[in-house]
Amino acid sequence: MHVARMDAALQELRHRVMDADAAGTPLRLRGAGTKDFYGEHCEGALLDMRAYHGVVDYEPSELVITARCGTPLSQVERLLAQHQQFLAFEPPAFGGDPTIGGVIAAGLSGPRRFQAGAARDFVLGAVLLNARGELLHFGGKVIKNVAGFDLARLLCGSLGILGAITEVSIKVLPLPRTEQTLGLEIAAPEALSLFNRWGGQPLPISATAWNAGQAWVRLSGAPSAVRAARTRLGGEVLDDTGAVALWRSLRDQTHPFFRQPGALWRLSVPSSAAPLATSASQLIEWGGALRWCAGDMPADATRDLARSAGGSALHWRGGANGSRFDTLAPAVLEIHRRLKSRFDPRGIFNPGRLVAGL
Amino acid sequence: MSVSDFDVDESRFSVVDAAPAPERRPAVAAALRALLPADCVLSRDEELRPYECDGLSVFRQQPMLVVLPRTEAELRAVLRECNRLQVPVVARGAGTGLSGGAMPHAAGVLLSLARFNRILDIDPLARTARVQPGVRNLAVSEAAAAYGLYYAPDPSSQIACSIGGNVAENSGGVHCLKYGLTLHNVLGLRGCTIDGEAIELGGGALDAPGLDLLALSIGSEGLLLIVTEVLLKLVPKPALAQVVMASFDDVGNAGEAVAAIIAAGIIPSGLEMMDRKATVAVEPFVKAGYDLNAAAILLAESDGTPEEVAEEVAAIERVLQAHGATAIAVSASEAERLRFWSGRKNAFPAAGRISPDYYCMDGTIPRNRLGHMLKAIEQMEQKYGLGCMNVFHAGDGNLHPLILFDANTAGEWERADRFGADILELCVQLGGTITGEHGVGVEKLNSMCVQFSAAERAAFFAVKRAFDPPGLLNPGKAIPTLARCAEYGRMHVRHGQLPHPELPRF
Numbered sequence: 001m002h003v004a005r006m007d008a009a010l011q012e013l014r015h016r017v018m019d020a021d022a023a024g025t026p027l028r029l030r031g032a033g034t035k036d037f038y039g040e041h042c043e044g045a046l047l048d049m050r051a052y053h054g055v056v057d058y059e060p061s062e063l064v065i066t067a068r069c070g071t072p073l074s075q076v077e078r079l080l081a082q083h084q085q086f087l088a089f090e091p092p093a094f095g096g097d098p099t100i101g102g103v104i105a106a107g108l109s110g111p112r113r114f115q116a117g118a119a120r121d122f123v124l125g126a127v128l129l130n131a132r133g134e135l136l137h138f139g140g141k142v143i144k145n146v147a148g149f150d151l152a153r154l155l156c157g158s159l160g161i162l163g164a165i166t167e168v169s170i171k172v173l174p175l176p177r178t179e180q181t182l183g184l185e186i187a188a189p190e191a192l193s194l195f196n197r198w199g200g201q202p203l204p205i206s207a208t209a210w211n212a213g214q215a216w217v218r219l220s221g222a223p224s225a226v227r228a229a230r231t232r233l234g235g236e237v238l239d240d241t242g243a244v245a246l247w248r249s250l251r252d253q254t255h256p257f258f259r260q261p262g263a264l265w266r267l268s269v270p271s272s273a274a275p276l277a278t279s280a281s282q283l284i285e286w287g288g289a290l291r292w293c294a295g296d297m298p299a300d301a302t303r304d305l306a307r308s309a310g311g312s313a314l315h316w317r318g319g320a321n322g323s324r325f326d327t328l329a330p331a332v333l334e335i336h337r338r339l340k341s342r343f344d345p346r347g348i349f350n351p352g353r354l355v356a357g358l
Numbered sequence: 359m360s361v362s363d364f365d366v367d368e369s370r371f372s373v374v375d376a377a378p379a380p381e382r383r384p385a386v387a388a389a390l391r392a393l394l395p396a397d398c399v400l401s402r403d404e405e406l407r408p409y410e411c412d413g414l415s416v417f418r419q420q421p422m423l424v425v426l427p428r429t430e431a432e433l434r435a436v437l438r439e440c441n442r443l444q445v446p447v448v449a450r451g452a453g454t455g456l457s458g459g460a461m462p463h464a465a466g467v468l469l470s471l472a473r474f475n476r477i478l479d480i481d482p483l484a485r486t487a488r489v490q491p492g493v494r495n496l497a498v499s500e501a502a503a504a505y506g507l508y509y510a511p512d513p514s515s516q517i518a519c520s521i522g523g524n525v526a527e528n529s530g531g532v533h534c535l536k537y538g539l540t541l542h543n544v545l546g547l548r549g550c551t552i553d554g555e556a557i558e559l560g561g562g563a564l565d566a567p568g569l570d571l572l573a574l575s576i577g578s579e580g581l582l583l584i585v586t587e588v589l590l591k592l593v594p595k596p597a598l599a600q601v602v603m604a605s606f607d608d609v610g611n612a613g614e615a616v617a618a619i620i621a622a623g624i625i626p627s628g629l630e631m632m633d634r635k636a637t638v639a640v641e642p643f644v645k646a647g648y649d650l651n652a653a654a655i656l657l658a659e660s661d662g663t664p665e666e667v668a669e670e671v672a673a674i675e676r677v678l679q680a681h682g683a684t685a686i687a688v689s690a691s692e693a694e695r696l697r698f699w700s701g702r703k704n705a706f707p708a709a710g711r712i713s714p715d716y717y718c719m720d721g722t723i724p725r726n727r728l729g730h731m732l733k734a735i736e737q738m739e740q741k742y743g744l745g746c747m748n749v750f751h752a753g754d755g756n757l758h759p760l761i762l763f764d765a766n767t768a769g770e771w772e773r774a775d776r777f778g779a780d781i782l783e784l785c786v787q788l789g790g791t792i793t794g795e796h797g798v799g800v801e802k803l804n805s806m807c808v809q810f811s812a813a814e815r816a817a818f819f820a821v822k823r824a825f826d827p828p829g830l831l832n833p834g835k836a837i838p839t840l841a842r843c844a845e846y847g848r849m850h851v852r853h854g855q856l857p858h859p860e861l862p863r864f
Contacts, residue, residue, distance in 0.1 A: 061621040062724050084623055107570070118564065120573055121542050134813045142722040143754040144539065144794035146528045146577045147802070147809055148837065149821050153541075153573035161569075174623035196483050200507060202594040202663065224665030270562030272484035289564045311563030325567040331555040335824050336568055342820035355568055 009051040009070075010135075010166060016047055017164065018133040020348045027348050029160040031070065031099030035106050037317045039159050040324050042353040049101050052166060057141070060085060064124055064141045066169040069101025076100055080172055088116035088173040092251050104168045107157025110251035111207035111218070114286040116173070119156055125169035126152040128162065131344045141169045160350040161358060162343040176206065176220035181243035182235035184215045188284065189275045191215040195287040196272045203229050209250055210284040211257050218247060250285065257283045257294065263319025265293040265302050269311030276305055296320070323356055382465065383422050386445055390425055390467075393435040400424040409468050412453045412460040413515075416717075416771065417800050421448070421462030426470045430548075430556065430586045433469075437584065438554035440467055446830050447552070449580040451491060451523030454515045456718055457799030459526065459579045459835055466833075471522050474586065477501050484562060485592045486545060491522025491585045495529075498590060507592035510537035513795070514703055522585050528577030530795035532628040532702070533659075535753040537593065539795070541576045546589035549575070551582075552826050561589060574821065579797050580832040582825035596661035599627065601698045602674050604683040605652035609633060612654040613728030615681035616752045619658065620725065622677050624670060628659035629753025630702050633732065636747040636760075637701065640708040646701035649685055656683075656752065657698055705749040706760065713745070713762035717774045721785030722794035725755040734784055735759055742777040744770070756794035757785070783808050783848070798836045806836075807843035811850050815840070 006014075020027050026044035030036070053070030060083040067076055074097045080086050090110030091103040104126065109118045125139030128151070139145055139152030155165055186194070191210040198205055198217075206220035217233060219226045230237065238246065249255035258264065260281070267276065271288035280293040293302070296319050303326055306313035312326040328336065333355070340347070340358045352358065387401045400406060401423050411418045422445075427433040440447050446466030453460060462468040474490035477498065481487075482505035487498050495516040499508040512531035513519055519529070524540045525547065537543070546560035560572035575582055606612035612631055619626065632640075632655055637648040648655055656678070660670040675686055689695035701708075709716040723731055732748060739746050745762040759781055763774040782792040782805040792798070792805040806815070818837045822829065838846075 059724070059726065061617040061726055063620060113564065117538070117542060120570055121538065128817075130813075130817070132813075136811070136814045136817055138814065138817075140789070140791050142724060142756075142790050142794070144530050144534065144722045144751070144756045145791040146795060146797055147791045147793050147806060148798070148814070149582075149818050150528070150541070150573050150577055151817060151821070154570055154821075156573075157570050174625065177623070196485075200482060200485050200505065200594055202596050204662075204666075222662070222666040222669045224669055225663045228663055228665055268563040268565040270484050270486075272481065286564060310561065312565070312567055314565075314567070328568050329557065331551065331557045332559070332568065332571065335551075335557075335571060338824035338827070339569065339821065342824060343817070 007052065013047070013049070013052060013129060013164065013166065014133040017129055017131065017348070020045070021131045021133075021346055024346045025348065026351045029105070029164050029350055031102030032072070032096055034094045034096035034098040035102060035108075038106060039353045040356055042350050044351065047164070049164065050099060053099070055079060056167065062141065063143070063172050064169055065172055066125070066141060066167065067100045069099060069164070069166050069168070071100045072097045073100055073103055081175070084175045085172045086175050087122065087170065088112055089119045089122050090251050091119060092253065095252055095254055100168060101165045104156050104170070105158060105160050105165055111209065111247050111285060114208060114289065115206045120153045122171045123152050123156045123168065124171050126155050126165050127167040128155060129164040129166045131163065131346065131348055135166065139169065143171060159354040161340060161354045163349055178223045178226050179206070179218060179220045179243070180226050180230060181216055181218045181238040181246065182230060182233055183238055184217070184235040185213060186215050187213060188282065191284065192275060192288045198233070199271065199287050203233070205229070207247060208285070208287050211282070216246060218243070255283075257281070257292070260294045261318070262294065262296045264316040265297060266314040266316045267291040267293060267302075267306045267309070267311060268314070269306060269309040273309040273311070276309065278305060325355070328355065380422070386443060386467070387423055389439055389443060390423065390436060393439060394425070394427060394432050398426050398428065398432070400426070409450065409453075409462060409470070412450070412455040412458060414456050414458045414799070414801055416765070417458040417461045419462045419464055421468035422465055424468045424470060426473050428473045430550070433584065433586060434550050434554040434556065436467070436469065437550055437552055440830060441552050441554065441828060444828065444830065446833050447584070448832050449522070449526070449584050451520035451526070452494065452518050454519040455523060455527060455799065456720070456796040457793070457801040459797050459799035459832070461800055463833065469584065471520065474522070478587070480505070480592075482507065486562060487590045487592055489521055489588055489590060491520060491525070491588060493521050495519050495521060495524055502592050503595070506595050508595050509543065509590055510593050511540050511543055514706065521588050521590070525576055525585055525588055526578065526580050527795065527797040530751065530754075530756065532630060532699075532751060535629055535751070536625050536627040541573060543591045544572070544576055544588060545591050547572060547575055547585055548587035549583035549585040552828060552830050556586070557583065577797070579799065579836045581822055581836055582831065584831070598664050598667045599659055599661035599695060600667050600671055601689045601695045602658045602660070602671055602678065603687045603698050604656045604658070604678040605649040605685040606654045606656070606682060607652060607684050608682070609654045609732045610729035611682040612656055613725070613732070613752070615656060615678055615683065616728060617726045618677050618681050619674060620753070622673065624673055624677070626658045626670075626674065626753060627661040628657065629751075630657045631655070631728070631750040631752035632702060632705065633748040635745065636705055636749050639712045639747055640701040640705055643708045643711060644700045644704050646697050648701055652684065657702060702749065705747070709747060709760040709762065714764040714766065715762075717761040717763065717778055719757065719759045719761065719778050719781050720793045720796040721782050721790055722754065722756045723785050723788045723790035725752065727788045728752060728755070731757065731784065731788065735781065738777055738780055742773045744773055744777055746777070751794070754794070755790065757781075779805060800835055803838040803842060804846045804848070806838050807846050808848050808850060812840055812843070815843070
């Protein structure tokens with residue numbers, strides 16, 4: 001570690017962390033704040049990660065970009081687009097401009113997760129600033145790498161409870177040569193059945209959604225393949241502008257469904273799970289694997305509903321106070337406790353944000 | 359530089375060096391026989407010998423005992439007993455690993471998962487297969503074929519290697535450029551920790567609350583938990599696959615063509631490279647029709663709908679021509695496609711035919727450094743007086759140089775070992791890694807000291823201790839102790855970092 005040459009913003013972050021650790025005072029890590037609503041309630045002195053920013057390395061032929069935590073997502077996406085590449089997990093921006101560090105710490109993915117994979121599938125490496133102010137490099141910039149435990153991916157979705165992510169390397173992909181969206185008027189059970197049957201066929205489907213009697217299917221890939229699939233699947237072709245706006249509104253949750261008052265629940269279930277027995281208004285994504293329910297549903301009943309479908313429920317936002325995530329099985333919780341106590345013995349990083357009490 | 363130890367007493371995790379305890383064998387065997395039927399516990403020397411090494415046979419050790427449980431209940435009982443008696447446990451799948459990850463512990467139990475060999479369920483609608491860890495990789499695709507589905511990761515050893523072993527190593531294969539590694543194709547795991555507790559990570563839903571312990575467990579080389587069930591993702595079989603085979607008279611040009619294909623926005627389903635030494639070795643063996651005058655050949659596979667494949671093959675041919683390919687052939691039938699691949703898939707056995715022994719390396723580098731690496735390997739061949747044939751998963755920069763040596767000639771294994779360590783060190787210097795898909799095992803412990811700082815290794819031990827507080831699961835593998843690295847004496851190299859990391863460079 002060449003401390004003398006270290007970036008001043010990074011030095012500042014290290015000192016804030018080391019001071020907090022010495023004093024035992026909690027920190028609340030934050031990028032642009034686009035996901036302040038997300039996760040459990042967390043108290044602590046604000047540690048703004050935005051000052052440490054900038055793209056460190058990007059070689060289009062290597063399909064990887066390395067950026068400091070505070071780099072705005074918009075900057076990363078613009079740079080990639082100049083080389084006809086993109087972040088295939090389509091991280092949601094929620095109407096703002098999140099930092100890349102926040103994108104990875106939250107680990108959320110957009111509509112293409114169904115086909116391309118989740119944020120964690122694209123994380124190749126990460127640098128962790130731990131409670132001692134050390135910078136630990138995990139993973140790297142290459143796609144295949146099995147040296148050491150996969151801590152880079154453990155950090156993805158950790159909501160900062162193990163330490164601060166200061167730099168990430170993310171796999172990127174070429175932009176699809178063409179995209180087209182089809183609309184079909186069908187009820188939820190038919191949509192779920194179709195999404196799952198299509199998922200088992202070699203079709204270039206990159207996203208699906210259903211809400212209020214309307215299903216949408218996005219096709220991505222070689223023009224010939226998209227043309228052939230369009231003929232086969234039927235439905236109305238959306239104009240390009242409307243299609244881009246639709247998927248953007250689902251990705252960022254600016255779609256009217258997400259603007260309803262009251263609580264919003266996110267149920268993650270197997271794609272083939274039967275239609276949920278609920279009267280709540282629903283929006284279905286990811287081929288049936290993600291089911292959003294709007295309305296002030298009783299928490300216990302909603303969690304039971306998800307569990308009996310083989311998944312879990314997350315109280316996304318709105319509605320009454322209370323815990324957001326489902327509880328962990330005791331043996332799994334114990335592993336979380338031990339990890340937290342090893343990586344952050346004094347409990348300074350985002351206490352309770354991912355798991356109550358940790 | 360500050361060095362953290364995360365307050366871990368590393369010595370507890372390195373009992374691999376502990377003295378064998380033959381005197382403990384009767385007592386431990388008796389304790390385990392009280393829990394399992396007699397044929398599930400092997401204790402005679404002649405029964406133990408077949409288990410003394412995995413696919414990397416230069417590292418051998420006879421275990422104290424071999425245990426073959428048949429059910430999860432039996433397995434949990436074994437773990438509880440080993441925990442009580444403080445006996446190390448080393449899990450073993452099919453024994454095809456190439457890094458000594460399943461090499462037994464002299465004073466430990468070798469836990470074979472061979473009897474966990476059932477495919478429990480195939481769900482064609484959800485596109486998943488629930489299997490036990492001892493199921494062979496290829497058996498999953500065979501069982502799913504009836505539904506037009508398959509399991510994408512295809513390590514070269516797929517006819518023999520087990521899913522449990524694939525999970526332990528995060529195995530890849532020739533198609534992972536497009537379809538991902540084991541990590542990307544496992545939805546959930548069920549496993550047991552050393553205290554005999556069953557835990558479930560991930561599952562049929564795509565997200566689960568808490569930390570991503572599923573990702574952490576994949577590739578953990580048997581150090582964190584023993585897997586008893588795996589939920590695999592199945593994907594639709596593409597309608598068509600075709601391979602483009604190109605010859606190059608210069609390995610540098612071939613390396614540049616690889617980077618150019620990716621830069622052109624093409625992700626082939628496989629992108630492999632073999633140098634002349636490799637093609638000359640395999641051609642008499644498989645008669646694949648390789649161009650033996652070429653310095654290197656590239657194999658690029660395209661899959662998808664017939665329309666898609668036609669477009670992509672044409673695009674690949676254009677790039678290859680622009681980068682100096684001296685000959686190009688496209689497979690005209692499925693038989694020809696398999697013939698083109700047969701040489702690549704048989705490169706390891708071919709090495710065994712032309713040399714008494716070979717040592718397979720597994721580093722990964724940024725793909726635009728392939729030419730640099732090949733030239734460096736040529737110089738190392740001179741330096742160590744040993745030949746090396748090169749087969750690469752070029753599309754993802756994963757190298758498998760096969761160092762040719764004769765273990766019966768004094769000093770050759772030591773030279774091969776140093777040759778390999780040099781290649782791995784160069785991988786780290788070029789911004790890559792010491793292992794792409796074979797794992798660290800016992801083989802690459804020293805090279806881990808080059809890739810990771812003491813504080814990073816301490817973080818790995820912290821993870822180990824969170825899952826396995828007594829340090830009994832596969833101790834002494836995958837992560838070297840501070841003492842071992844001090845003894846090895848090579849400097850830790852920051853991952854390809856250049857002197858002025860603060861300067862943007864792209």
